[in-house]
Amino acid sequence: MFPSRHRLGAALVIALTAFLATACASQAPPAVQPDETIAGTPTAPPPESTATPTADAGAEEDPTCETLIGEDIVADFESIGWSAQAEKFYLGDLELEHGVQCVWADFEGPAGDHLQIFGWAPISEEDAAPAQAALVGEGWVREESAEGVYITEPKETTIAVDDEGYGMTYLFAAGWVKLADTKQGLLLIEWPKS
Template identity: 60%
Template sequence: MPATRILGTAAVLALSAMLLSACAGTPEAAEPEPTGNAQTPTAAPPEPTATAEPEPAATEEPTCDTIIGASVVADFESLGWTSQASPLYIGSTEMEDGLQCMWADFDGPGGDHGQMFGWAPISEDVAAAAQDELTSQGWLREDDGAGVYITESADTAITTDDDGYGMTYHFTEGQVKVADTKQGLLVIEWPKG
């Protein structure tokens, strides 16, 4: 092999080796020249994290949208129903911090058809007085391990559930729930948590 060809091949190999070594890694960053000022290291940006939806606070105020389950609210809204809030009364007594909600299509032809739900905090003595007032008016009392149900007599109830229960209050420790039927109490999910 002629010498010029060998030198050319060697030059090509040397050039290729330099190019490969230059492409194989990134050059080291040059050290900053001291200027008399302290260099502040730059921290890497923090990794993004998923933000969880906040849980409703235990002190959140009850609303017509929160005292019943979100799926029930969605079902009502899909029917074109809205809610109207009012104070909650048991007999003649207004429950402080209580809420009664009527869900219906108030603008439609069947505006008188809907469902009612309510909730209030209640003390033991106010609960006992309310239960006495209702039973003295002919409402029916049922005790169970979870509390006391006071139900409107089926003879006077506007609507009843499959078991014949009309408007029903459920008194448990520190609270009372109400719905237009006993089965309706099952959709009340307040307080949350």
């Protein structure tokens, strides 16, 4: 049985994930309305288009705790009195520059361990391979998928798990690595921005 503090954190991630999935799936696209004009009434010219940001534009910035996850998630955390503390992103002894690891919790309230962890960092293939091997060597579980390589902490040391039984998990993909306190929590990370 898991302490209630961990069930709350896992329940919050699951609830937020379900909310986002439901909200995205239930919104119908807006109906196209024909332009209504009255004869003799001038219409304004259409606004000039602006350049659409590319993934490279987001890559020039470093993520922050407030940009790493969606604005709605940040607002939900803040509405319950949570704030974020940013830390450097480490994989073992390797510090990944331009990355961030965020701990979201109520740091002003009584001491406890109700929290959520999210992280993202760029990583080279040369650094990713030995980092993955080191985690697996410590007993972490490696799974390959279409999204990339998942490395999850061993069940014996897991404190909080998601619906599928996964605790703290890294997702390695081409050029970056994500971290969340559960595998499902990785779905809340929206970096790099596109």
